[in-house]
Amino acid sequence: MHPPKPRLFHISEQPGISIFAPRPSPSNFDNITADVVFAISDQLLHNYLLPRDCPRVTFYTGPYTTATDKQKFIGNTTASHIVAVESGWYQQIKKTTLYCYEFMPDDFMLIDECAGYYVSYKPALPIAVTVIDDIMATLLSRDIELRFMPSLTEIADAVRNSSLQFSLIRMRNAKG
Structure with a gap:
């Protein structure tokens, strides 16, 4: 029995994109061998519900997360995931409109479970x-818990060196 497709x-x-054509991957993945269409799973969709260029640090506990890291980064929140963004992006977040396109999962394959990334080599x-x-x-x-912070630099470094599951997205746009 196979697990249900996400x-x-x-x-x-x-707005109005009628077909997504495969393009070069913006990041290096050893298992991507040609141009692809990227998709994100529903479970981690919140990581992308922000303006494209908005830097963010997203994290959650995984099977190997230590109790110390859970307490340090997650604390007593009841949310399963944390999304941290820079305070300076607040107005841009408020005024941006996003379009959430859904795909049939048939032609997509999982390439990064932690980040929820899927790719298709077909349009x-x-x-x-x-x-x-x-x-x-x-x-x-x-x-999720949405956190606004003056800077993401320290949290990004700390999360990167923790036992958490995480994604550091558009950090090249982060303020020092």
Whole structure:
């Protein structure tokens, strides 16, 4: 018996995309051998419900997370995931509209379970699109804690060196 296929999505600030053509991967993955279409699983969709260029540190506990790291980074929150963004992005987050495109999972394969990344070597047609015009309300409707911080540098370094599951996204845009 195979596990159920996940719901897969692509978030964009561009409306009306009718087909997603494979493109070069923006990051190096040893198991990507050609141009691809990226998708994110529903479980980790919150990592991408922000303006494209917004730097963020996202993390959650995994099977090897220590009790010390859980207490230090997660604390007593009941949320399963943490999304930390720079305070300076607050206004941009409030005014950005996102488009959440859903794909059939059939042609996609998992390449990074921790980040929820899937890829397809074939063009992907969206089966649905949802307009997200209130990013914060959408984020807060999910099982996450949204943290605004003056800087992400220290938390990114600490999370990177912890036992947590994490993604550091668009950190090249982070303020020092």
